[in-house]
Amino acid sequence: MFITFGLDANDTPDRIREYVKYGVEEFFAGFVPRDWLSKYGWEVCPNRRPLGGGYNFTQVSELAEMSEAVHKAGARLNLAINAHDNGSERVPYLRDMVETMEQFNPDGYVVADPAIMFCLKEWGIRRPLHISTGTGCFSMESIKFFSDKFNIRRVVIPRKLSISEIARIVEQTRGMNVELEVMIIGYRCYFNDENCHSIHSGARRNLCGDMLLAKMHASNRFPDDWKDVATDLHASGIEVFKEGTRLNEFARHLTTNQMTPYDYSVDLCANGCGVEAVLPKTLYQNCGLCSIKHFRDMGIDCLKVPLRGATDFKMPTLAIVHAAMTAPDPNPDFCRKLINSPAFCDARIHCYYDVPEAHVKRENG
Amino acid sequence: MSKKIELAIYFPDLHRLEMIDDFLKIIDAREIPSYLATVMFSLNPNNYEFTNNLSSLSWLQLFQNNGMDFSRLYFGQEFCQNLIPPSDEVDHAYYFSRQMEWDFTYVTGGYLTDVGIAKVVENLTCLRELGADDCEVVVNDWGVLNVIHRDFPELKGRLVLGRLLNKQTRMNLFAQPGVNFPVHMNGIETVEQEIRDMQVQSYRDVSLSNPVYLKEVHEWGFTNVDFDMTPQGIYRPEGGWDMTMGLYYPWSFIATARNCPTAGLADPVRTFVMTDKPCGKMCKKYNCTPLLIQFETPAVQRGPTLFTYVGDFAEHYFLHSPYYERLIFEPCLPI
Incomplete structure (x- = not known):
C-alpha cells in the first residue's frame, strides 16, 4: 500500500523529497494554463479545484520543475484532468494542455469524463488512465465497462461506499489487473462527488459548505389527500x-412523530481530554484512519491524500496517514492516539467511512 | 409550441402511479383563503413540493389545451437503490401504460453497487418476459450500461442517456435574476463580465457535443438524451446530436448522494457515511431539507437528493426553445 498525494504550485522540490519519505510513491497535480484562465476564469476548471491559484499549476516552468523533482525523487506524477463535463469548445484547450504535459513524461492521467478518455485515445495518448472518483465506479460492472475500453491502471473508488461494499469490489476485480485507490482524509464532499453539479468558487460560499452549516428542517410529508x-x-x-x-x-x-435531524453545528467539547475537536476538524475535516487496516487487509493498493491548496496542512496530515498505514496494527485505539482528540473522533460526522468498532467502547459506556 | 412534442409523465413507484389522478388534480391556489394557506403551506421548504405541484399543473394545462396529452410513462428510481421498485411494480406499471395506450420507459438509477444492478437486472428480465419489445430504458450508471450491452443487447437503439450520466452544471443556486453571480478574479486580467459571460456559455455546453464522444454514445445504442432545465440553458448544436432530447419539468436536481439526512433521522450515521444496515426509508414519510437561506432559488431535499423547482426559467424553454422533443412531467419529487 502506498500514498498518492496532491501537489500544487506552493510545493517545492525539497517538500517533494520530504513527502516521499512519508510513503508517497505518486503525485497528482492540476494545470490551468494562462490562456484558459484568461478565457474561463477559475470556476470553469479542468480538474475540479476551481478555488484559485493555490490549488493548481498555472506556469509551464513550474510544472516542468515539479515534474523533474518528482521523477528525481523516484516517484510518479499524474495530471488530473478530471472535470465531470467538458463542453466541446474547451476540448482544444485541453488538448493543448495535454500536449504541454506530454513534454514532461507524465506517468498517467486522472480522468472523470468518458468524453476525455476517448479524446486521449484519439490524440494518440497511450499512457495509463486513472478513473477518477468523479466517474462514479460503484460496481465491478462499471469498472469492467471502462477497463474493456481503455488502458486503465487504476480506479479511484467513490467515497460513498461502505467498507464491505468496497471489499466486494476488491474481491470481484481480482485478476483484472486494475489497481484500486480510496480517499482517506480531507475533502469528503457532502454529496456524491460525481453527482454534485453545483458550482464551486473561491469568491463565494459553496453548496457543500453551506450544507454543513444549514439548519436541516424535517417534517412530515403531506397526506395523500x-x-x-x-x-x-x-x-x-x-x-x-x-x-x-x-x-x-x-x-x-x-x-405527529416529528423527527430531529442531526445538528451539524453542535459544539464538540473535549472536557479537558486531548485537543479540542475544532482543531482536528479544521485540519483534517474528515478522517478515515480507522479504516486503513480494513483497506490494507482487503488489498486496496493506494490511499489518496487530496490536499491540493492546503499547503500548511500537508505534512501533519501526511504524517498521520503514513503512521497508520505503516503500523503493524492500526486499530481504532492506535488511530485515536494519532489524532489525540476524543471529542473529534467520537462525533461520527467526521468519519470518512463507517467503522463501527471505532465507536463501540464509547457507545457502550 | 408549434413543434410536436411528446408528453411523458414520470412516477418513481407504484404507490404514486396509483395516485395519478390526485397528482394531476388542479386546484387554484389563489382560491384558497390566506388563513388556510398559512396553516397548510407554512414557510417550510419541505412544502414547496406541494405548492409547486399546483404551479406546474397550470403549465401542463396549457400544453393540454394546445392538443398535447400524455403518451408515455416514465417509471423507476434514479436516486436511491434502496427504493428501486420490485419487478411486480414494474409489471403493474407496464400494464398501466398499455391500458392507457402509452409508451413505456423504464428508468434505472445512478451510482449503483452490484446489489443495485442486480435489482435492475431483475426488472429488465421482467420486462423482457412481458414482451415489452418497444420499451425504452433510461441509463444512469455505467455498470448498468455494461450489463445491458452484455445481457440485454436487444435494448440497443432504445436507450436514453439519463440526467445522472449527462453531467450538466446546474447554475440554479446562483441564478438570481438581475444579479451577477460572483466570480473569483484573483490573478486574472480579463474584464470580469467577459469571464462571467464565457462561464455561462461554457455551462451551456456539454460533453455530448464532443464529436469523438458522440460517436461512441451512438454506438452504445443511445437514441435519446434527457436533461434537466437549467437557468443558463443548453447549447444544442444543429442536428441535435442526432438524438431525441427530453427535458424534466418541474424538478431539476442539483446534487445527490448515497449518504442521506432523511435516512439519518432514524440512524444519524447514515447522514454522513454508508453503512451496511438496511435503510429505514424515512423518506416515505418525511422530507428533510436544508434551509439554504443565502440562495435565492428554493431547494427541496427528498431523501439524498437536493432538487430545485425550475418554474422561474422553464417559460423560456417552453416559449422560445423549439429544440426539445419530449417533456417529462414530474407530478411529484421522483423519490
Missing part, C-alpha cells in the same frame, strides 16, 4: 378552526 383537504376546507369557511375538523387533522398529521 391534501388537495381534497384544501378544497373541502375552502368550502367550509372559518368553521374549520376547531378541534375535530379536517384542518386540525391535517395540522396534526404534519406535527
Whole structure:
C-alpha cells in the first residue's frame, strides 16, 4: 500500500523529497494554463479545484520543475484532468494542455469524463488512465465497462461506499489487473462527488459548505389527500378552526412523530481530554484512519491524500496517514492516539467511512 | 409550441402511479383563503413540493389545451437503490401504460453497487418476459450500461442517456435574476463580465457535443438524451446530436448522494457515511431539507437528493426553445 498525494504550485522540490519519505510513491497535480484562465476564469476548471491559484499549476516552468523533482525523487506524477463535463469548445484547450504535459513524461492521467478518455485515445495518448472518483465506479460492472475500453491502471473508488461494499469490489476485480485507490482524509464532499453539479468558487460560499452549516428542517410529508383537504376546507369557511375538523387533522398529521435531524453545528467539547475537536476538524475535516487496516487487509493498493491548496496542512496530515498505514496494527485505539482528540473522533460526522468498532467502547459506556 | 412534442409523465413507484389522478388534480391556489394557506403551506421548504405541484399543473394545462396529452410513462428510481421498485411494480406499471395506450420507459438509477444492478437486472428480465419489445430504458450508471450491452443487447437503439450520466452544471443556486453571480478574479486580467459571460456559455455546453464522444454514445445504442432545465440553458448544436432530447419539468436536481439526512433521522450515521444496515426509508414519510437561506432559488431535499423547482426559467424553454422533443412531467419529487 502506498500514498498518492496532491501537489500544487506552493510545493517545492525539497517538500517533494520530504513527502516521499512519508510513503508517497505518486503525485497528482492540476494545470490551468494562462490562456484558459484568461478565457474561463477559475470556476470553469479542468480538474475540479476551481478555488484559485493555490490549488493548481498555472506556469509551464513550474510544472516542468515539479515534474523533474518528482521523477528525481523516484516517484510518479499524474495530471488530473478530471472535470465531470467538458463542453466541446474547451476540448482544444485541453488538448493543448495535454500536449504541454506530454513534454514532461507524465506517468498517467486522472480522468472523470468518458468524453476525455476517448479524446486521449484519439490524440494518440497511450499512457495509463486513472478513473477518477468523479466517474462514479460503484460496481465491478462499471469498472469492467471502462477497463474493456481503455488502458486503465487504476480506479479511484467513490467515497460513498461502505467498507464491505468496497471489499466486494476488491474481491470481484481480482485478476483484472486494475489497481484500486480510496480517499482517506480531507475533502469528503457532502454529496456524491460525481453527482454534485453545483458550482464551486473561491469568491463565494459553496453548496457543500453551506450544507454543513444549514439548519436541516424535517417534517412530515403531506397526506395523500391534501388537495381534497384544501378544497373541502375552502368550502367550509372559518368553521374549520376547531378541534375535530379536517384542518386540525391535517395540522396534526404534519406535527405527529416529528423527527430531529442531526445538528451539524453542535459544539464538540473535549472536557479537558486531548485537543479540542475544532482543531482536528479544521485540519483534517474528515478522517478515515480507522479504516486503513480494513483497506490494507482487503488489498486496496493506494490511499489518496487530496490536499491540493492546503499547503500548511500537508505534512501533519501526511504524517498521520503514513503512521497508520505503516503500523503493524492500526486499530481504532492506535488511530485515536494519532489524532489525540476524543471529542473529534467520537462525533461520527467526521468519519470518512463507517467503522463501527471505532465507536463501540464509547457507545457502550 | 408549434413543434410536436411528446408528453411523458414520470412516477418513481407504484404507490404514486396509483395516485395519478390526485397528482394531476388542479386546484387554484389563489382560491384558497390566506388563513388556510398559512396553516397548510407554512414557510417550510419541505412544502414547496406541494405548492409547486399546483404551479406546474397550470403549465401542463396549457400544453393540454394546445392538443398535447400524455403518451408515455416514465417509471423507476434514479436516486436511491434502496427504493428501486420490485419487478411486480414494474409489471403493474407496464400494464398501466398499455391500458392507457402509452409508451413505456423504464428508468434505472445512478451510482449503483452490484446489489443495485442486480435489482435492475431483475426488472429488465421482467420486462423482457412481458414482451415489452418497444420499451425504452433510461441509463444512469455505467455498470448498468455494461450489463445491458452484455445481457440485454436487444435494448440497443432504445436507450436514453439519463440526467445522472449527462453531467450538466446546474447554475440554479446562483441564478438570481438581475444579479451577477460572483466570480473569483484573483490573478486574472480579463474584464470580469467577459469571464462571467464565457462561464455561462461554457455551462451551456456539454460533453455530448464532443464529436469523438458522440460517436461512441451512438454506438452504445443511445437514441435519446434527457436533461434537466437549467437557468443558463443548453447549447444544442444543429442536428441535435442526432438524438431525441427530453427535458424534466418541474424538478431539476442539483446534487445527490448515497449518504442521506432523511435516512439519518432514524440512524444519524447514515447522514454522513454508508453503512451496511438496511435503510429505514424515512423518506416515505418525511422530507428533510436544508434551509439554504443565502440562495435565492428554493431547494427541496427528498431523501439524498437536493432538487430545485425550475418554474422561474422553464417559460423560456417552453416559449422560445423549439429544440426539445419530449417533456417529462414530474407530478411529484421522483423519490
